[in-house]
Amino acid sequence: MEAKIANWFAMSDEVWMRHANPWSVWTRFSVLPLLVVAIWSRVWIGWFSLGPIALSLLWTWYNPRAFPKPTSTQNWASKAVFGERVWLQRDTIPVPDRHRQVPHILNLVSAVGAIVLGWGLWQLQLWPTVTGMLLVMLGKLWFVDRMVWLYEDMKDRDREYQSWLY
Numbered sequence: 001m002e003a004k005i006a007n008w009f010a011m012s013d014e015v016w017m018r019h020a021n022p023w024s025v026w027t028r029f030s031v032l033p034l035l036v037v038a039i040w041s042r043v044w045i046g047w048f049s050l051g052p053i054a055l056s057l058l059w060t061w062y063n064p065r066a067f068p069k070p071t072s073t074q075n076w077a078s079k080a081v082f083g084e085r086v087w088l089q090r091d092t093i094p095v096p097d098r099h100r101q102v103p104h105i106l107n108l109v110s111a112v113g114a115i116v117l118g119w120g121l122w123q124l125q126l127w128p129t130v131t132g133m134l135l136v137m138l139g140k141l142w143f144v145d146r147m148v149w150l151y152e153d154m155k156d157r158d159r160e161y162q163s164w165l166y
Contacts, residue, residue: 009061016085019064020164025077025144027067029137031060036133039121073165076148082164083147086154093158099150103143110139 011019018024038052070078086095087103113135120128155161 009064011064015064016081017069017164018067020073020078020081021067021070022075022077024064024067025080028063029141031056031063032133032136034059036117036121036129040124040129043124078164079148079151080144081147082155082161083149083151084144085164086150086161087147093154095150096153099146099153102146103150106139106143106146108139110136110143113137113139 009015035053035056038049038056041052042049073079073082086093087099090100113132115132116128117132117136120126120130120132151161155165
């Protein structure tokens with residue numbers, strides 16, 4: 001599923017390097033709150049909410065392309081992006097056993113949060129919406145932090161991985 005999502009985003013090497021810009025990583029966390037507000041706006045603006053929803057989805061796709069390549073990748077955010085690339089390639093270049101389970105658990109936390117969030121948005125209930133959004137975002141943030149650790153463990157195992165760090 002992760003590979004299909006990456007394919008939908010058309011993440012070429014160039015786009016991955018642009019996404020490694022810390023501005024891209026940190027502004028990426030605006031995606032979910034913007035989408036939640038856009039969906040909730042159906043209460044205020046009815047069918048016109050499709051505009052903000054479409055813009056939120058466009059921002060989701062455009063964000064990895066919005067910033068230039070970083071001047072340095074010696075930072076947490078860049079390494080998080082590199083770890084995600086390593087994770088996506090784990091079937092080709094195996095990752096250590098200690099990194100195999102936790103990302104799945106954290107994705108499950110985010111998935112449960114997404115269900116709670118979806119229900120909250122459907123029912124227009126504030127607490128499930130906020131709780132679900134927090135679960136999704138905290139699960140993703142913890143996942144991304146684990147990706148830094150994964151990249152640190154894997155960077156010396158492959159020349160391509162080494163080349164990302166400058």
